[in-house]
Amino acid sequence: MAHSRDEIREGLSDILEEVAGVNPDDVADGKSFTDDLDVDSLAMVEVVVAAEEKFGVKIPDDEVANLKTVGDAVSYIEKG
Amino acid sequence: MTGLGATTPLGGDVASTWEALVAGRSGVHLLEHEWAQELPCRIAAELAVEPSEVLPRVRLRRLDRSEQIALVAAQQAWDDAGLSDDLDKERLGVVFGSGIGGALTLLAQDDILEESGARKVSPFTVPMLMPNGPAAVVGLEFGAQAGVHAPTSACATSAEAISWAADMIRVGRADVVVAGGAEAVIGGLPMAGFSSMKAMSTRNDDPTHASRPWDRDRDGFVMGEGSGALILERRDHAEARGAKIYAVVAGSGLTSDGYDIVQPDPECRGGGRAMAAAIKQAGIDPKEIGHVNAHATSTPVGDMAEVKGIKRVVGDHVVLTATKSMTGHLLGGAGAVESIAAILAIVEGVIPPTINLDNPDPGLDLDVAANEARKVELNAALNTAFGFGGHNAALLFTKA
Numbered sequence: 001m002a003h004s005r006d007e008i009r010e011g012l013s014d015i016l017e018e019v020a021g022v023n024p025d026d027v028a029d030g031k032s033f034t035d036d037l038d039v040d041s042l043a044m045v046e047v048v049v050a051a052e053e054k055f056g057v058k059i060p061d062d063e064v065a066n067l068k069t070v071g072d073a074v075s076y077i078e079k080g
Numbered sequence: 081m082t083g084l085g086a087t088t089p090l091g092g093d094v095a096s097t098w099e100a101l102v103a104g105r106s107g108v109h110l111l112e113h114e115w116a117q118e119l120p121c122r123i124a125a126e127l128a129v130e131p132s133e134v135l136p137r138v139r140l141r142r143l144d145r146s147e148q149i150a151l152v153a154a155q156q157a158w159d160d161a162g163l164s165d166d167l168d169k170e171r172l173g174v175v176f177g178s179g180i181g182g183a184l185t186l187l188a189q190d191d192i193l194e195e196s197g198a199r200k201v202s203p204f205t206v207p208m209l210m211p212n213g214p215a216a217v218v219g220l221e222f223g224a225q226a227g228v229h230a231p232t233s234a235c236a237t238s239a240e241a242i243s244w245a246a247d248m249i250r251v252g253r254a255d256v257v258v259a260g261g262a263e264a265v266i267g268g269l270p271m272a273g274f275s276s277m278k279a280m281s282t283r284n285d286d287p288t289h290a291s292r293p294w295d296r297d298r299d300g301f302v303m304g305e306g307s308g309a310l311i312l313e314r315r316d317h318a319e320a321r322g323a324k325i326y327a328v329v330a331g332s333g334l335t336s337d338g339y340d341i342v343q344p345d346p347e348c349r350g351g352g353r354a355m356a357a358a359i360k361q362a363g364i365d366p367k368e369i370g371h372v373n374a375h376a377t378s379t380p381v382g383d384m385a386e387v388k389g390i391k392r393v394v395g396d397h398v399v400l401t402a403t404k405s406m407t408g409h410l411l412g413g414a415g416a417v418e419s420i421a422a423i424l425a426i427v428e429g430v431i432p433p434t435i436n437l438d439n440p441d442p443g444l445d446l447d448v449a450a451n452e453a454r455k456v457e458l459n460a461a462l463n464t465a466f467g468f469g470g471h472n473a474a475l476l477f478t479k480a
Contacts (some may be wrong), residue, residue, distance in 0.1 A: 021138030045203040 003055060008074045011054050012047075019046040029071030037070075051077065081477070082323040083161025083311030084420050085153040085260075089304050089407055092129025093156055097407075097417070098424050101432035102453045106288035106406050108302050115268040121280040123287040124266045125304035125408030142204045143217060144182035145264035145305070149413075150214035151221060153309035154258050158222060161311040162323055163256065165223075173226040173254035174219040175245040176309070177237035177261040179412030179467070182209030184267050214262045218309075226254040232412075234467030235375070237261045238308060239415025242475055243332035245312045255317045260416040262307035271303060277342065279379060291409075292436035293376035293402035294383050294444045301377040304408025308416030310423075325480040327423045330364065330460065333357025337470030344382040344466060348389025351375075351466055354474040355393040362476045364460060366394045369476070371431050371461040373422040376402035377409050384443045386464065391446055399456060401449045405435045415465035415473060422461040423477050429457055 003011070009027065016022035020043040026036070033039040039047060048059050055077045059067075067073045086093065089107025090100035100107070107125040116122045131148035132140055140148060154176070185208040192200050207213060212230035219228035227248065231240040238261025245259035274280045281300040283290035291302040318325055335357065337350035345351070359366055372390055376383045383402075390398065403421050404410075410417055425431050430453050437450040460478045 019138070019141070021136070042203040049199060 002080065003078065005074050005078055008055065008077050009070065012051060012070060012073060015047055015050045015054065019043055019050060027070055029069065029074060031070050032068055033070070081310055081326040081329060081423060082313045082318050083157040083163070084326065084423070085156025085158070085160060085309040086307065086417055086420055087127060087129060087149050087152045088306035088410070088417055089125035089128055092134070094420060096128070098421070101403055101406055101421060102430055104406065104433045104435045104451065104453065106291070106435060107304065108287045108290055108408050110284065110287050119268065119271055120275040120282050121271055122284045123281070123290055123302055124271070125302060126266060127305055142208070144185040144208040144213055146178050146182060146262045147208065147213045147217045149264060149305070149307035150176055150218055150260070150262035150309070153260060153262065153307035154218040154221065157258065157309040157311050161313070163311065167256060169223045170225045171255040172222060172224040173245065173248050173257040174215055174224045174228040175231065175241040175248065175257060175259045176215035176218050177231040177241045177412050178211050178214050179232065179234045179237045179263050180265045180270065181211030182213055183265045183270055185209045187267060187269055218258055222258065224258070233471035234469055235409065235411050235414055236465040236467035236471040236473045237412035237415065239419065239463060239465035239473035239475055240334060240471065242310060242312070242329065242416065242419055243334055243473055246329045246332055249312055249314050255314050257312045258309060259312055260307060260309035261412040263410055263412040264305040265411070266303055266305050274303065281378065289436050291378045291405045293374070293378045293405050293434055294387070294441050294448060295437050296439040296441050298378045298380065298383065300379055301404070302408040304410045306407065306410045306413045306417055308413055308420050310416060310419065327426050327477040327480050329475065330478040331358040331360065331362030331476040333361070333474040335472045337472065339470055341470070342468050344385045346381060346385045348385040350470060351386060351464060351472045351474070352389035352393045354472040355389065355462060355464065358462065358474040358476040359393070362478065364478070367397060369394050369398055369460045369462050370456055370458040371422065371425055372398050372400050373418045373425070373461065373463045374400050374402050375464045375466050377404055382466070384441055387444060387446055394462065396446060399431055399447050399449055399454060401431050402434045403432055405437070415463065418465070419463045419475055419477070422463045426458045426461050426477060426479055430455055
């Protein structure tokens with residue numbers, strides 16, 4: 001099932017709050033996981049695994065490095 | 081010693097723990113968890129205050145339970161000592177141990193691996209299960225840079241930690257050291273393992289009376305979980321900032337039995353040498369030691385062996401107590417929590433009772449504060465801790 005960008009962003013926001021304590025108000029496409037949201041590399045692993053489960057997608061490890069911002073992740077998941 | 085912190089089966093801090101100790105309350109109860117129902121031992125002393133009531137949620141999920149309680153106890157000790165961020169962090173050390181490490185994390189993540197595959201295993205698994213985890217977490221919290229150490233000597237762990245911490249200060253490596261230990265392994269496998277050794281009490285129908293050091297009817301230890309933390313500080317450093325001083329770590333002794341992996345030496349030779357070393361370092365007459373907070377875990381052999389050692393080395397004038405009768409056995413957290421009890425006994429002039437000592441073992445020929453707290457003026461008190469592997473630690477505290 002395809003998800004809209006808004007749905008994906010909201011789902012990511014829930015995951016970020018759950019695993020890394022990120023305030024949902026701070027989650028926006030332009031925000032960098034590491035620089036703006038303080039999601040370190042270990043927390044990012046948890047975010048990726050939770051996102052795969054939530055959206056039914058595969059995010060290979062070598063792809064994770066390219067997902068610098070929330071928008072990058074939303075776009076990747078949108079493509080499915 | 082300028083700061084104390086603890087979270088134990090008797091209370092979420094030092095004050096509530098001490099109040100329960102003096103009142104003679106047991107922290108042991110029947111375990112309701114499903115995993116416990118088929119175990120030979122279904123009783124334990126679980127924490128009075130869950131770490132989730134104290135620490136933020138995201139913090140909790142990245143820390144093993146032993147690390148959570150290490151942090152809780154260390155933060156209390158830090159605050160109690162009145163320390164702040166302006167401390168020279170290059171002169172701040174940490175010595176914090178755990179007997180077993182993050183066993184509950186190891187087991188939980190292994191379940192995830194088996195059920196859901198490697199990709200689902202938490203990326204925090206390794207820092208959560210490593211035995212130096214509690215030390216590392218405490219060190220990071222306060223930015224300690226003089227060295228972060230994690231002694232691991234089973235049930236002697238946190239007494240050994242205090243000894244190392246005192247050494248760090250004595251040799252000039254640090255001005256302030258956060259010392260202590262934490263253990264949280266109340267779970268199926270650890271309890272089954274200790275049960276298979278026949279080390280644990282099976283008095284499941286009477287939990288509060290199960291931990292009964294030196295009593296004729298003792299049948300093994302009761303597992304507890306908890307953490308104790310102490311701030312050790314060079315005296316002139318403490319005085320310069322006007323800190324209150326609880327007591328002085330006048331001497332410490334560490335020895336090993338060279339006898340058996342789990343059986344205590346029935347003559348307590350190694351334990352006795354540790355006590356003698358602490359007394360020698362303190363340079364005091366053993367007669368000045370009025371009280372021993374004994375290791376006494378409620379096991380048949382160990383309890384009486386220790387009495388022999390204390391009588392031989394310290395003398396027959398001391399008043400003993402075994403606070404494990406109330407807290408259960410905190411394993412790697414025991415030495416720190418019991419050192420806090422010994423220190424407060426000096427400060428408050430009260431020795432907490434050994435509860436459940438209804439029919440003393442015929443071999444018990446020393447005075448015990450049995451079943452009721454004892455008011456005594458104390459100038460010095462000893463804490464002992466012995467661990468599987470033949471590790472012995474003795475700590476001698478004197479009035480500030």
